[in-house]
Amino acid sequence: xxxxxxxxxxxxxxxxxxxxxxxxxxxxxxxxxxxxxxxxxxxxxxxxxxxxxxxxxxxxxxxxxxxxxxxxxxxxxxxxxxxxxxxxxxxxxxxxxxxxxxxxxxxxxxxxxxxxxxxxxxxxxxxxxxxxxxxxxxxxxxxxxxxxxxxxxxxxxxxxxxxxxxxxxxxxxxxxxxxxxxxxxxxxxxxxxxxxxxxxxxxxxxxxxxxxxxxxxxxxxxxxxxxxxxxxxxxxxxxxxxxxxxxxxxxxxxxxxxxxxxxxxxxxxxxxxxxxxxxxxxxxxxxxxxxxxxxxxxxxxxxxxxxxxxxxxxxxxxxxxxxxxxxxxxxxxxxxxxxxxxxxxxxxxxxxxxxxxxxxxxxxxxxxxxxxxxxxxxxxxxxxxxxxxxxxxxxxxxxxxxxxxxxxxxxxxxxxxxxxxxxxxxxxxxxxxxxxxxxxxxxxxxxxxxxxxxxxxxxxxxxxxxx
Numbered sequence: 001x002x003x004x005x006x007x008x009x010x011x012x013x014x015x016x017x018x019x020x021x022x023x024x025x026x027x028x029x030x031x032x033x034x035x036x037x038x039x040x041x042x043x044x045x046x047x048x049x050x051x052x053x054x055x056x057x058x059x060x061x062x063x064x065x066x067x068x069x070x071x072x073x074x075x076x077x078x079x080x081x082x083x084x085x086x087x088x089x090x091x092x093x094x095x096x097x098x099x100x101x102x103x104x105x106x107x108x109x110x111x112x113x114x115x116x117x118x119x120x121x122x123x124x125x126x127x128x129x130x131x132x133x134x135x136x137x138x139x140x141x142x143x144x145x146x147x148x149x150x151x152x153x154x155x156x157x158x159x160x161x162x163x164x165x166x167x168x169x170x171x172x173x174x175x176x177x178x179x180x181x182x183x184x185x186x187x188x189x190x191x192x193x194x195x196x197x198x199x200x201x202x203x204x205x206x207x208x209x210x211x212x213x214x215x216x217x218x219x220x221x222x223x224x225x226x227x228x229x230x231x232x233x234x235x236x237x238x239x240x241x242x243x244x245x246x247x248x249x250x251x252x253x254x255x256x257x258x259x260x261x262x263x264x265x266x267x268x269x270x271x272x273x274x275x276x277x278x279x280x281x282x283x284x285x286x287x288x289x290x291x292x293x294x295x296x297x298x299x300x301x302x303x304x305x306x307x308x309x310x311x312x313x314x315x316x317x318x319x320x321x322x323x324x325x326x327x328x329x330x331x332x333x334x335x336x337x338x339x340x341x342x343x344x345x346x347x348x349x350x351x352x353x354x355x356x357x358x359x360x361x362x363x364x365x366x367x368x369x370x371x372x373x374x375x376x377x378x379x380x381x382x383x384x385x386x387x388x389x390x391x392x393x394x395x396x397x398x399x400x401x402x403x404x405x406x407x408x409x410x411x412x413x414x415x416x417x418x419x420x421x422x423x424x425x426x427x428x429x430x431x432x433x434x435x436x437x438x439x440x441x442x443x444x445x446x447x448x449x450x451x452x453x454x455x456x457x458x459x460x461x462x463x464x465x466x467x
Contacts, residue, residue: 021045022063026072026088034120035078035085078122091120095130096139106143106151109135158191164199165208172209175217181209224257227442230265234275241278241287244270244399260439267401267463268443282398375417380426383418387411388466401439401463405452424454427464439463 019027024045029036042057051059064086067073076092079085095116102115109131116127134140135150143149144158167185178200185196203209209216230251237250244266251262269275276290280299296302313332317323387410391402404427412418430436438454441447441462454461 022067025060025063026067029073029086029088032087035074035076035087035091035122037079037083037085041086076126078120078126080123082123082126087120091122092130095119095122095127096134099131099134100139100152103140103150103152106145106149106155108147109150112140112150158189159195160189160191161199164189164191164196165203168196168200168203169208169218172216172218175212175215175221177214178204178209178216181216224255225261226255226257227265230255230257230262231269231274234262234266234269235288238275238286238288241285243283244275244286247275247286261442263401264439264442264463268441268446271441271446272443277395280395282393282395284395375415375422377426377429380411380415380418380422381430383411383414384423384426384430385466387414388464400465402465403448404438404454404462404464405449407464408452420452423452427454435467437465437467439465 025041028041028044038057038060041060042053045056045060047053047056064073064075068075073086073088074090075084075086077084078091085091098119099112099116102112113128113131116122116131117124120127131140135142140150140152141154143151143155164185167188168181171181171184182193182196182200185191185200186193189196200209204211204216209218210220212221233251233254234247237247242250248259248262248266251257251266252259255262266275270277270286273290275286275288278285278287278291297306313328317325317328384407387407388402391397391406391410392400397406408418408420408423411423427436427438431438438461440459441453444450444460447453447460447462450460450462
């Protein structure tokens with residue numbers, strides 16, 4: 001052999017090492033997508049010469065014993081009818097992980113068992129047994145739903161009062177029907193209807209949900225009975241004088257306040273002289289500005305009396321010969337001046353209404369009890385109606401809203417023995433019979449003779465309307 005040939009042989013690539021059977025077993029199982037039976041392994045591995053197939057298959061467990069003991073190969077009876085299969089992965093653990101991943105969203109148990117079977121094509125009893133073990137060991141948790149459902153994580157109870165309350169209150173930012181608030185919370189929280197309904201009712205009782213008429217809101221309703229706003233609405237409307245009833249209608253429309261409240265506020269404005277009657281007629285309008293003062297002799301009563309005086313003076317001039325207008329005026333001035341010079345009785349000398357009442361009471365005590373009719377409830381009620389009708393003829397009460405104190409004084413003039421308790425008792429009786437309506441005064445400090453008004457709870461009933 002030449003030197004060149006020798007050199008070429010020396011430089012040739014070394015032959016690849018031949019894998020041993022144990023090494024072939026390991027690589028075959030590592031590349032397998034699922035566990036393999038001994039029969040399946042025997043088919044893919046090179047069988048030594050002169051060794052029969054069944055003998056070769058029977059010899060494989062001996063080659064796998066060391067790897068099984070070292071945890072490099074795993075064996076489970078997951079084949080058909082419990083046939084043992086081999087894999088380089090822990091088949092049971094792999095199935096558990098696949099099932100847990102699938103159960104991230106709760107599913108029916110049958111669906112999870114299909115995942116277990118499908119991962120390694122394991123025998124059905126083996127795969128389903130693993131899933132059942134996961135349920136028993138609380139690695140899968142039951143969730144509410146049809147089936148039932150099972151999930152990787154423990155079910156969260158939807159009946160969480162804090163979350164349900166928050167959902168209801170958030171929806172109640174705009175006042176809504178209670179039934180609709182419950183529907184919103186049901187949809188958002190998936191809680192039980194009975195639980196959500198009970199929570200909503202608790203929020204109402206705890207005054208965290210507030211009634212707005214037929215609706216409910218999380219904020220308290222703003223009362224329309226605002227004295228300042230109602231007064232402003234009435235006075236703004238009274239910039240152009242109008243009937244008191246019409247001013248009340250305007251304020252009702254603008255403020256949405258209660259009619260009783262608006263009526264009482266309008267009367268308070270009249271009492272406080274912020275709302276002024278524009279004339280003496282019953283139907284005279286009311287305005288925000290006090291009308292200019294009418295000279296006394298230009299009023300209807302003044303004109304009437306002056307006309308009488310003028311006719312008498314004219315008759316005197318015609319009747320008495322030689323009397324001139326100048327003479328008449330001269331003597332009239334003298335006479336009026338003399339009348340004005342007379343002493344005026346002092347208030348101390350003039351009996352007060354209270355003194356007169358005491359005197360009448362004193363006389364009544366010594367009067368024969370049969371000389372006058374008894375003050376029966378029927379007689380008092382009849383007198384109250386008569387006095388009320390008379391007062392309604394007064395321009396101050398054209399709206400039929402009469403001060404209780406004025407009614408008492410007029411009734412007491414007709415019935416001198418009428419006491420305040422009797423008066424109050426019959427008014428309350430008439431109110432219970434719905435014959436009259438008693439209305440409060442809003443600004444109690446403006447009430448005149450408050451002792452004659454009816455004090456009920458924290459209200460002072462100051463006006464009466466006969467229905």
